[in-house]
Amino acid sequence: MKTTAKCFLMLLLVIAATAAAQQPCVGPPKTSLVDWTQFHFTACHTGFNAYEFILTTATVGDLAVAWKYTMSGFPIQSSPAVVNGMVYIGDTSYLYAVNANTGTLVWRYAAAGDFDSPAVTNGIAYVGNDNGNVYALDAKAGSLRWVYATNGEILAASPTVANGVVYIGTRDHNLYALNANTGTLLWKYTTSGQIDDSPAVANGVVYIGSGDHNLYALDAGTGALLWKYSTGDFVYASPSVADGVVYVGSYDRNLYALNANTGALLWTYETGDAIFSTPAVANGEVYVGSEDYTVYALNAATGALAWKYTTGWYVESSPAVANGVVYVSSDDSNLYALNAGNGALLWRYQTGSYIQSSPAVANGVVYVGSNDQGLYAFQLPNH
Numbered sequence: 001m002k003t004t005a006k007c008f009l010m011l012l013l014v015i016a017a018t019a020a021a022q023q024p025c026v027g028p029p030k031t032s033l034v035d036w037t038q039f040h041f042t043a044c045h046t047g048f049n050a051y052e053f054i055l056t057t058a059t060v061g062d063l064a065v066a067w068k069y070t071m072s073g074f075p076i077q078s079s080p081a082v083v084n085g086m087v088y089i090g091d092t093s094y095l096y097a098v099n100a101n102t103g104t105l106v107w108r109y110a111a112a113g114d115f116d117s118p119a120v121t122n123g124i125a126y127v128g129n130d131n132g133n134v135y136a137l138d139a140k141a142g143s144l145r146w147v148y149a150t151n152g153e154i155l156a157a158s159p160t161v162a163n164g165v166v167y168i169g170t171r172d173h174n175l176y177a178l179n180a181n182t183g184t185l186l187w188k189y190t191t192s193g194q195i196d197d198s199p200a201v202a203n204g205v206v207y208i209g210s211g212d213h214n215l216y217a218l219d220a221g222t223g224a225l226l227w228k229y230s231t232g233d234f235v236y237a238s239p240s241v242a243d244g245v246v247y248v249g250s251y252d253r254n255l256y257a258l259n260a261n262t263g264a265l266l267w268t269y270e271t272g273d274a275i276f277s278t279p280a281v282a283n284g285e286v287y288v289g290s291e292d293y294t295v296y297a298l299n300a301a302t303g304a305l306a307w308k309y310t311t312g313w314y315v316e317s318s319p320a321v322a323n324g325v326v327y328v329s330s331d332d333s334n335l336y337a338l339n340a341g342n343g344a345l346l347w348r349y350q351t352g353s354y355i356q357s358s359p360a361v362a363n364g365v366v367y368v369g370s371n372d373q374g375l376y377a378f379q380l381p382n383h
Contacts, residue, residue, distance in 0.1 A: 036082040036360040036367075038119030039158040040278050040318055043201040045240040047280030047287075047358075052322035054364030054383070060325050060337045061347045062380050063366065067103030069375040071096060076369040077156060079117040079318075079358040081125075083139065087377070088125055089357075089369050090115025095127050095135070096375070097142060100365070103377060107142030111135065117158035117198070117358075119166075124180070126166050128154030134168055134176070136183060146183035150176060156236070158198040160206075162220070167206055169195030175208050175216075177223060187223035191216065193234070198278075202241040202260065207248075209235030215248050215256070217263060227263035231256060233274075238318070242281035245300070247288075249275025255288055255296075257303060267303035271296060278318035278358070280326070282340065287326050289315025295328050295336075297343060307343035311336065318358040320366075327366055329355035335368055335378075349378065 034051035041047055055063075073091030080089045086106060087098045094108040095115045113131035120126070124145060125137045130153045136145040152172025159168040165186060166178040171194040177186040193211030200207045205226060206218045211234045217226040232252030239248040245266060246258045251274045257266040272292030279288040285306060286298045291314045297306040312332030319328040325346065326338040331354040337347040352372030359368040366378040 034362065035084065036080070036362040037121055038081055038161060039079055039117040039198050040238065040240065040280070040358065041320070043160050043162040044242065045198070045200040045238055045278055046242050046282070047240065047278065047318055047320050048282035049320065049322040049361050050282075052361055052364070055323055055325060055361070055366070055380070057324045057339055057346060059380055063337070063347050063349070063378045064381060065349070066365065066377040066379045068377075069096070069098050069103045069105065071369075071373045071375060073114075074373055075356065075371045076373065077356050078115055078369060079158070080360045080367040080369060080375065081118050081120045082360050082362040082367060083120040086139070087367055087375065088118045088120055089375050090118060090127060091373070095125065095137065097125070097139070098375060100377070109135070109137055109142045109144070114155065116154060116156060119159045119161045121161050122180070126159045126161060126180070128157055128159055128168050130155045132170065134159065134166065134178065134183070136180075148176070148178055148183040148185070150174065152194070156196045160199045160201055162201040165220070167199045167201060169197065169199060169208055171195065173210070175199060175206070175218070175223075189216070189218055189223045189225070196236045197238040200239045200241045200246070205260065207239045207241060207246050209237065209239060209248055211236065215239060215246070215258070217246075217260070229256070229258055229263045229265070237275050238278040240279050240281055242300070247279040247281060247286055249277060249279065249288055251275070253290070255279060255286070255298070255303075257300075269296070269298055269303045269305070276316045280319040280321045282321040285340065287319040287321060287328075287340070289317060289319065289328060291316070293330070295319065295326070295338065295343075297326075297340070309336070309338055309343045309345070313354065316356045320359045320361050322361040327359040327361055329357065329359060329368055331355065333370070335359060335366070335376075351376065
């Protein structure tokens with residue numbers, strides 16, 4: 001590689017690191033490389049990578065498998081995080097760190113139980129396991145930094161990291177706030193039901209759903225209750241926050257839009273079945289999957305239906321949006337790329353089994369886990 005090329009590559013890496021550290025919940029598009037650091041992109045869970053500029057509606061149809069890494073466990077419910085040239089994902093035995101360019105294993109960390117989706121920031125990978133433990137691992141080497149034992153299973157509840165704090169919910173009905181450096185308990189809040197979703201954090205507030213049918217808004221620093229809103233059934237879908245609105249799905253089939261400051265209801269939209277998908281919010285639209293096999297696009301301000309796309313089975317995956325494209329997987333074994341404006345199918349790829357993992361889109365590559373035990377990376381030819 002020539003010296004000028006090396007300098008350019010180093011510049012891109014510096015830009016990527018700076019942008020990742022400063023990325024907002026929703027921001028204007030930037031022509032820079034940005035990592036996908038935790039479940040649904042940022043602590044706000046918008047699922048919207050406004051910085052993606054390589055993949056477009058015109059080119060996404062040329063996506064092809066760049067590599068596939070075969071994991072040991074089944075099922076794969078974890079969603080990938082992509083940070084500093086590594087992809088992190090869990091299965092029923094290990095948390096894996098895989099080279100993002102080649103698909104080769106860098107390290108793996110073993111523990112009894114299922115690993116959920118990791119969050120990676122400041123050189124540390126954080127992950128929960130259904131054995132009830134929260135692990136903090138060195139992101140480069142996989143060595144254990146600390147472990148915190150909760151009193152319940154951690155299942156489908158990814159940690160959210162914001163402002164030096166790790167927030168995670170468990171089936172012992174508690175939301176825990178831990179010091180990100182030491183694992184020391186800062187506070188915990190007890191609901192009346194099990195917590196199987198990942199908290200969203202925005203503007204000093206933590207939003208978390210519970211099996212007691214409520215969405216809670218808590219002070220991020222103290223855990224004090226600010227407000228709660230009761231839906232008609234379990235809230236096992238993770239919330240997302242954008243432009244002063246909290247969006248969350250419920251087992252009662254409805255997607256709710258609530259005022260983020262007060263919890264006042266703004267609108268609801270009823271789908272044909274339960275919602276486990278975390279909504280993505282981008283450019284005035286909300287995208288969410290339902291157990292009725294369908295992906296919905298709704299007006300973020302009114303809840304009016306813009307379009308819907310029907311897959312072949314449940315859509316438990318949470319959509320990712322980048323540069324006019326909605327990426328979403330389905331239990332019909334397909335990963336889909338849809339036009340964000342009209343729902344037209346732009347591309348799809350069928351893996352060997354159903355997909356519950358939510359895709360991550362970073363630096364021109366789409367990553368997703370499949371229940372054929374594969375971690376897939378898709379990119380354009382000659383990228």
